Amino acid sequence: MKKFTTYKIEKEQDGFVLETYLKQTLQYSGRKIQKLTRKKGILLNGKAVFLQKKVKFGDTLRILNVEDAAYGVEPEDGNIAILYEDEYMLVLNKPARQLVHPTGQTTSGTLANYLACELQKRNIVTTIRPVHRLDRETSGCIIFAKDSRSQFILEQQLKEKTLKRTYWALVSGIVGPASGTIDAPIGAHPSKPNRRAINQLGEPAITHYRTVAHYTDTSLVELNLDTGRTHQIRLHLAHLGYPILGDGMYGVRFSGMLRQALHATYITFRRLQDDTEIKVQAPLPQDFIDAMEVCKKKEKAILPNQ
The missing domain is CATH 3.10.290.10 (RNA-binding S4 domain)
Known part of the structure; x- marks a missing residue:
C-alpha cells in the first residue's frame, strides 16, 4: 500500500x-x-x-513516500568511525587510503560499502549518498545524507557556504604571507587525464589559508574551501609554491609520511531539524601526528607573526 x-x-x-x-x-x-x-x-x-x-x-x-529499494553499493563488513549522526545525516571519519565510494574497477572496501553494511545491520535500506568527496589518501570528516531530501539541502548548504570544510596540511617551505586566499581556476591537465591543472579557462576555485605553525623548512597550514574542485587544495598549494608533503602527484616526497599530509579536520553545517550550527572535528590520525613530530625535531615550532 x-x-x-x-x-x-x-x-x-x-x-x-x-x-x-x-x-x-x-x-x-x-x-x-x-x-x-x-x-x-x-x-x-x-x-x-x-x-x-x-x-x-x-x-x-x-x-x-518514495523509499529507496537498495543501497547502491554492495554492503561489506568493515569498521567505520561515526563522528556525528542524526535522523538525516552522518559524519564519518574516513581513514587514509580508503575510497569514499566505488569507482572504476574498485567495487569493494570503500567507506560506502562499510556504511551500507552498518545500515543493513540496523534494518535500514537507503541509498548511500556522500554529500562531498575526499581523495583516497586524505583522512577526516565526510558527510553522508540518509535520504534524497537531506542530500539536496546539504548540497544547497555547500553552495551557500553555510556548510564549511576545514583542512590541515603539512607543506614544504615557510608559507608567506602567513595567510591569504588562492584564487586560481582549475581545469583538465593538458596531457595527464588523472591530473588537474591551473587553467584560466577552467572552473573557478578559491581556497583560503592561514599558517597554524611553522618549523625549520615546513609549515602546518589550515585551509577552508569556497569551492570543491578535484584536487583543489593539493593543486592550489603547489601553485602557491608550498606543495603538500608526501603528495606523489603535486607535492614532494617526505620520509616522515607515506601519503599526502592532508586531513579534513573540521566540518561545520546547519543541523537540518532546527538550523543550529554544528561543528564536528575528526582527530588527527597517528601518521599525521608522527609527521608533525618529524618536522618539529628539526626545530621547535615557531608561531607565525600575526
Missing part, C-alpha cells in the same frame, strides 16, 4: 506555483520532483495535479 505525507498550505504560501512550493518550502530537488511526477505521487486536494498549478491557503497536498 502506498504511503503519503500530508501538508497543509499556509497563508504565506497562498498563490505559490506548486513546483516552487516543492522546491522552496519542502526543499525537494528537481530529480525527486521528476520521480514523484512519474509515479503520480503528488496529489492536491486528492487529485493529480500539474506542477505549474497555483496552490491556495487551506489546500491539502499529499506527497508519496
Whole structure:
C-alpha cells in the first residue's frame, strides 16, 4: 500500500506555483520532483495535479513516500568511525587510503560499502549518498545524507557556504604571507587525464589559508574551501609554491609520511531539524601526528607573526 505525507498550505504560501512550493518550502530537488511526477505521487486536494498549478491557503497536498529499494553499493563488513549522526545525516571519519565510494574497477572496501553494511545491520535500506568527496589518501570528516531530501539541502548548504570544510596540511617551505586566499581556476591537465591543472579557462576555485605553525623548512597550514574542485587544495598549494608533503602527484616526497599530509579536520553545517550550527572535528590520525613530530625535531615550532 502506498504511503503519503500530508501538508497543509499556509497563508504565506497562498498563490505559490506548486513546483516552487516543492522546491522552496519542502526543499525537494528537481530529480525527486521528476520521480514523484512519474509515479503520480503528488496529489492536491486528492487529485493529480500539474506542477505549474497555483496552490491556495487551506489546500491539502499529499506527497508519496518514495523509499529507496537498495543501497547502491554492495554492503561489506568493515569498521567505520561515526563522528556525528542524526535522523538525516552522518559524519564519518574516513581513514587514509580508503575510497569514499566505488569507482572504476574498485567495487569493494570503500567507506560506502562499510556504511551500507552498518545500515543493513540496523534494518535500514537507503541509498548511500556522500554529500562531498575526499581523495583516497586524505583522512577526516565526510558527510553522508540518509535520504534524497537531506542530500539536496546539504548540497544547497555547500553552495551557500553555510556548510564549511576545514583542512590541515603539512607543506614544504615557510608559507608567506602567513595567510591569504588562492584564487586560481582549475581545469583538465593538458596531457595527464588523472591530473588537474591551473587553467584560466577552467572552473573557478578559491581556497583560503592561514599558517597554524611553522618549523625549520615546513609549515602546518589550515585551509577552508569556497569551492570543491578535484584536487583543489593539493593543486592550489603547489601553485602557491608550498606543495603538500608526501603528495606523489603535486607535492614532494617526505620520509616522515607515506601519503599526502592532508586531513579534513573540521566540518561545520546547519543541523537540518532546527538550523543550529554544528561543528564536528575528526582527530588527527597517528601518521599525521608522527609527521608533525618529524618536522618539529628539526626545530621547535615557531608561531607565525600575526
